[in-house]
Amino acid sequence: MIIGGGVIGCSIAYHLTKLGWRDVVLLERKQLTSGTTWHAAGLLTTLRDTETQTRLAKYTQDLYRRLEAETGQATGLIGCGSIQLAMTRDKAHEMRRGVRMAAAFGVESREITPAEVQSLWPLADVSDLAAAFHFPNDARVNPTDVTQALAKGARAGGARLYEHTNVTGIVTKDGAVTGVTTDAGVIRAEIVVNCAGMWARQVGRLAGVNVPLQAAEHYYLISEPIPEVHPLLPILRDPGNAAYIREEAGKIMVGLFESVAKPWGQAGIPEDFSFGDIPPDWDRMYPHIEKAMRRVPRLLETGIKLLFCGPESFTPDHNYLMGQAPNLRNFFVAAGFNSLGILSGGGVGFVMAHWIAEGKAPMDVWSVNLRRAHAWQDNDRYLNDRITEALGIGYQDHWPFRQWTSARDVKKSVLHDRVAAAGACFGESAGWERPNWYANPGHAPEYTYGWGRQNWFANNAAEHRAVRERVGLFEQSSFGKLYVQGRDAVHVLNRISTADVDVAVGRCVYTQFLNTTGGIEADLTVTRLAADHFLVVTAAFTLTHVEAWIRNHIPAEAFCVVTDMTGAYAMLNVQGPASRALLQSVSEDDFSPAAFGYGRARKVRIGYQTVLAVRLSYAGELGWELYVPTAFALPVYDVIVAAGAAHGLSHCGYHTLNSLRMEKAYRDWSHDVGPDDSPLEAGLGFTVAWDKPGGCVGLDALRAQRSDGLPRRRLVQFLLEDPEPLVHHNEPIYRDGALVGLVTSAMYGHTLGASVALGYVSHSDGVSDDYVLGGRYEVDLPDGRFAARPSLVPLYDPLGLKLRQ
Numbered sequence: 104m105i106i107g108g109g110v111i112g113c114s115i116a117y118h119l120t121k122l123g124w125r126d127v128v129l130l131e132r133k134q135l136t137s138g139t140t141w142h143a144a145g146l147l148t149t150l151r152d153t154e155t156q157t158r159l160a161k162y163t164q165d166l167y168r169r170l171e172a173e174t175g176q177a178t179g180l181i182g183c184g185s186i187q188l189a190m191t192r193d194k195a196h197e198m199r200r201g202v203r204m205a206a207a208f209g210v211e212s213r214e215i216t217p218a219e220v221q222s223l224w225p226l227a228d229v230s231d232l233a234a235a236f237h238f239p240n241d242a243r244v245n246p247t248d249v250t251q252a253l254a255k256g257a258r259a260g261g262a263r264l265y266e267h268t269n270v271t272g273i274v275t276k277d278g279a280v281t282g283v284t285t286d287a288g289v290i291r292a293e294i295v296v297n298c299a300g301m302w303a304r305q306v307g308r309l310a311g312v313n314v315p316l317q318a319a320e321h322y323y324l325i326s327e328p329i330p331e332v333h334p335l336l337p338i339l340r341d342p343g344n345a346a347y348i349r350e351e352a353g354k355i356m357v358g359l360f361e362s363v364a365k366p367w368g369q370a371g372i373p374e375d376f377s378f379g380d381i382p383p384d385w386d387r388m389y390p391h392i393e394k395a396m397r398r399v400p401r402l403l404e405t406g407i408k409l410l411f412c413g414p415e416s417f418t419p420d421h422n423y424l425m426g427q428a429p430n431l432r433n434f435f436v437a438a439g440f441n442s443l444g445i446l447s448g449g450g451v452g453f454v455m456a457h458w459i460a461e462g463k464a465p466m467d468v469w470s471v472n473l474r475r476a477h478a479w480q481d482n483d484r485y486l487n488d489r490i491t492e493a494l495g496i497g498y499q500d501h502w503p504f505r506q507w508t509s510a511r512d513v514k515k516s517v518l519h520d521r522v523a524a525a526g527a528c529f530g531e532s533a534g535w536e537r538p539n540w541y542a543n544p545g546h547a548p549e550y551t552y553g554w555g556r557q558n559w560f561a562n563n564a565a566e567h568r569a570v571r572e573r574v575g576l577f578e579q580s581s582f583g584k585l586y587v588q589g590r591d592a593v594h595v596l597n598r599i600s601t602a603d604v605d606v607a608v609g610r611c612v613y614t615q616f617l618n619t620t621g622g623i624e625a626d627l628t629v630t631r632l633a634a635d636h637f638l639v640v641t642a643a644f645t646l647t648h649v650e651a652w653i654r655n656h657i658p659a660e661a662f663c664v665v666t667d668m669t670g671a672y673a674m675l676n677v678q679g680p681a682s683r684a685l686l687q688s689v690s691e692d693d694f695s696p697a698a699f700g701y702g703r704a705r706k707v708r709i710g711y712q713t714v715l716a717v718r719l720s721y722a723g724e725l726g727w728e729l730y731v732p733t734a735f736a737l738p739v740y741d742v743i744v745a746a747g748a749a750h751g752l753s754h755c756g757y758h759t760l761n762s763l764r765m766e767k768a769y770r771d772w773s774h775d776v777g778p779d780d781s782p783l784e785a786g787l788g789f790t791v792a793w794d795k796p797g798g799c800v801g802l803d804a805l806r807a808q809r810s811d812g813l814p815r816r817r818l819v820q821f822l823l824e825d826p827e828p829l830v831h832h833n834e835p836i837y838r839d840g841a842l843v844g845l846v847t848s849a850m851y852g853h854t855l856g857a858s859v860a861l862g863y864v865s866h867s868d869g870v871s872d873d874y875v876l877g878g879r880y881e882v883d884l885p886d887g888r889f890a891a892r893p894s895l896v897p898l899y900d901p902l903g904l905k906l907r908q
């Protein structure tokens with residue numbers, strides 16, 4: 104059962120029938136396309152900000168090209184190509200990175216000169232261009248026709264589409280959806296998919312499912328006719344002017360992505376809204392229009408025939424919301440398309456149909472997964488303020504480490520003011536304000552963004568050295584902390600963990616949770632606090648997903664409860680060779696190697712307080728994570744900082760944790776490992792307890808992979824030979840001149856003295872150690888290809904001696 108007859112609902116119906124599903128019903132409250140779809144500009148531009156979006160856009164383009172021949176319904180596709188313009192060196196750099204990444208997914212492009220832009224678009228002003236890129240296969244479509252073609256294809260495959268049928272309620276039983284209520288009565292359904300566009304948040308609420316999105320005004324204008332324009336003029340994407348420009352029936356269309364947007368419909372979308380538009384706010388938009396028109400100066404002399412404003416839904420991080428609800432079985436969502444719904448629609452339909460049919464997405468789509476959303480985001484003021492910024496973000500610079508500026512300060516650790524006073528520059532993750540780096544006294548803790556070394560590079564180097572040589576203090580209270588308790592807790596956790604977590608009380612285990620195909624759904628630690636009591640610690644942004652994963656694996660008859668304890672504990676992470684001496688100086692408990700070994704957890708007294716100390720490290724050094732009851736956090740922090748002076752303690756931020764873990768090749772879930780990567784490919788086979796009683800979810804798939812011989816891809820650590828360039832994410836990796844993979848994460852390694860990267864090396868005949876180490880590698884950066892040394896053991900402290908001292 105699909106709710107919503109826009110491009111997304113129709114595409115999912117189409118793709119489900121392609122999988123052989125016949126019992127597919129789509130309900131549309133008014134008419135197909137009457138929400139947002141009908142008035143889209145229909146650009147099919149394939150180079151997107153992220154790998155997932157680019158792959159979905161590429162699939163969509165390929166699908167729409169063949170849809171008319173298949174269904175007999177015209178789609179209005181015009182293969183006009185597109186040109187992306189960069190007005191600054193930074194944007195040129197970003198685009199050069201992007202086209203290299205997109206080429207790995209078959210997106211064809213070529214850097215062209217301003218003169219070539221001029222010859223392709225004679226009316227364009229090219230005097231201010233720093234670079235331009237031509238995408239010959241990009242296209243545009245008529246969104247209504249594409250949607251009708253998908254609907255026709257779906258009907259031909261057996262789906263039934265009902266218009267003028269409003270869904271007014273969601274029926275559930277025992278935590279699963281069982282049907283919907285409509286103005287025509289109740290309809291039973293095994294699976295319900297919420298594709299209700301800007302209504303998806305309120306449809307989600309009918310089911311108690313959080314879909315944090317908000318509609319905003321979204322504009323394009325149409326000029327009076329201009330003789331020279333014709334349908335084959337490429338789409339001009341002009342981020343410097345926050346605009347795109349294309350031909351429209353002998354006129355010019357200019358679409359706008361202004362940097363400060365105006366949310367719409369906060370009090371609810373009007374009930375009768377159908378093929379609707381919004382009266383344009385000329386005063387607000389005029390400066391943006393004028394700026395955009397400068398790209399085609401003729402527009403300044405030509406009248407505007409229409410300034411169109413329609414609502415589109417946007418999400419807090421400018422990524423769509425799709426997938427399975429965390430808290431209601433068989434309820435799916437696909438909404439919040441941030442003005443990319445047409446160009447992603449085909450790919451979204453493909454992914455969702457497989458997800459519904461097979462219980463798992465056919466590719467890693469974490470960046471758009473509904474489960475990255477948090478319950479607190481269902482807040483009108485938060486959405487209103489963030490969406491004001493989100494609309495324009497796609498056309499702005501996507502510098503590494505760029506932070507949102509709106510809707511900040513949602514969550515603060517109790518130590519916030521202390522670390523702020525110590526110079527913290529905060530970044531946001533899952534609403535938490537977290538110290539990313541510390542400014543020197545007298546300097547403002549503010550980012551200066553760019554593609555080269557940013558203003559905090561030296562601070563990161565100093566913090567990094569402090570941890571390697573002395574001791575660093577990380578404020579990590581944002582980490583998700585779940586209690587899993589009850590008589591059956593150990594069985595529940597053991598069933599989903601690769602490692603054996605049935606360990607002695609006081610042991611901490613590093614493990615993955617796998618899906619049925621052996622992909623990594625979570626990468627975390629489990630500490631046994633008592634026979635029937637476990638602490639699961641996971642990164643802040645994964646909390647909803649991990650909590651849902653555990654809950655959804657608790658059998659109905661099991662005695663096991665999961666409680667989110669994140670707010671109850673602060674977390675202070677003390678790392679570095681001097682950490683033992685520092686902690687020993689403030690505690691009467693024994694931190695000696697014999698008394699407190701690696702992977703052990705126990706309560707310790709620090710000052711007047713008692714906290715849980717877990718000896719672990721994501722930095723590759725001797726160190727302890729301290730889980731401090733919130734009321735104790737300030738005094739414990741004060742005691743450690745006061746004593747720390749004698750040990751050379753330095754405050755350290757998340758960028759430093761990242762540079763430290765890169766040198767140790769510690770994996771980061773969602774970057775280096777995810778639902779498509781198995782522990783065997785990721786070099787994490789050591790966590791797998793192959794013979795533990797009962798096995799675990801995904802173990803059969805892993806066994807099959809193991810008996811299959813060598814993995815076809817393996818995660819490898821690389822060190823750039825040149826100490827200068829920075830590597831970030833998604834850069835192509837070449838082995839002996841052939842593309843073998845993309846960088847999954849990277850950071851400058853201040854101990855190793857160059858950029859360190861992780862990335863998969865693929866080879867159809869299998870990837871042996873000899874294959875990895877026998878190649879000559881290069882990482883492809885905008886300034887050229889740079890030689891990189893591969894390693895299958897951590898380049899820093901390969902034997903882990905520092906960790907275990």
Ligand SMILES: Cc1cc2nc3c(=O)[nH]c(=O)nc-3n(C[C@H](O)[C@H](O)[C@H](O)COP(=O)(O)OP(=O)(O)OC[C@H]3O[C@@H](n4cnc5c(N)ncnc54)[C@H](O)[C@@H]3O)c2cc1C
Nearest residue numbers: 107109132138139140143144145146270300443444445446
């Ligand atoms: C000015 C403008 C230009 C754009 N240009 C582009 C572009 O060039 N390229 C691009 O990719 N995207 C573009 N977009 C964005 C694109 O239009 C949307 O992302 C896309 O149409 C979203 O599709 P949808 O199916 O999610 O939503 P919708 O088209 O809104 O469909 C949702 C449907 O659900 C129905 N519904 C809601 N509640 C219920 C209920 N309770 N019961 C039954 N039915 C219900 C609604 O009536 C509606 O028809 C543009 C948007 C705007 C506003």
